[in-house]
Amino acid sequence: MTAAAATGRGPDSGTAPLQRQDARQEQAHSVMKALQPLQRWAQFGWPKLCGAMSYDLLVAPDIDIEIYGTLRVETGFSLVSAWAQDPAVDRILFLNAVDEPDAGLGWEVRYRVHGVPWTVQMWLLPTDYDGPRSADLVEPMRAALSSGTRSTILCIKERLVARGTEYRSIDVYRAVLDDGVKDIDEYDRWCRSYSSTGLLNWRPSPRR
Template sequence: MEDILETAKQIEEEAWSVIDETGVINHWSSIGATINLVGSLKTGLLINNRDIDFHIYTNPFNLSDSFLAISGLAENKRIKTVSYSNLLDAEDKCIEWHAFYDDQNGNSWQIDMIHILNESPYAGYFERVAERISKVLTKETREAILRIKKAIPTDKKVMSIQIYKAVIEDGVRSIEGFWRWEKQNQNEGIITWVP
């Protein structure tokens, strides 16, 4: 039987290599930004989707600085695509950047960089969520989350936070249990659950 914790540890090491090789933290730091790791890599729950999440803050916010940081990142020849969404007038009050990086093993990584206005209601919020999840995880819940995440087909979109809530709050321990839980807990948009 596969050691799911060992597999997760290996993918986590690969993710840190991607962060180092792209210099993503340095590119944002060069414009005076604070760059915070959030999401699955931050909580030690990265397994299937090669997805690295950062929330970024600058004071003052300057859109051209955001482009400057991304232009430096895009000079890396392994960055194959970059997409941009301007959500400054939306509830989120942010700029979303998504960069796609092909590593030397042929794996494609998505690097999500959300440049958030300081007055956004989500400023610092997901950093606190990641911190709380990390604090309440046990070996059993970590393994359950990783097994469920690994069992989800790659073409099926499921927000990780749904899995965390199902396992941590509602005691779900299997993919079958998760599918049942998901049917009863339909959710649209941003999920604001904190354990």
């Protein structure tokens, strides 16, 4: 019996992971429409959608935003205090990482859509921040991805989530886009030698 049969699920076609991702994007866009974080942060700096949502690689219900501006704690709290009035918001967290490598202030807002808790992670960074910027990775990632590599990445991330394995998305991207990893077994072997920690300044190889 194949692994797919043992789980009661046939092997994915090339489009199935993409279709599931599209459904997650719809939920994510409903969160963005409700909270309007990009529009609201624009009065305080330059906000940029980044991470999996910006690459069309959503698996976990997380939305990542970086904002470049003046580091003022009251800035973020002026926004989250308004979001806290929304009954769909059930948690708000504040992170002060000014003295850490991230060198910024973070807020997390958890917003429920049809029972699914979506986390909007927002990092306020100084305008002259010289560390790795997720915002700078968006265009290189979109240029490097094809429907095939996007499907492979989604399948690997879905398998990792299904078995409860902690992972770094950037490692999955590196494995598939730089080293041609094709499935979860190859990814597990790749991780034994190449998994990363900490901040990483990486760009994908150009699409061939």
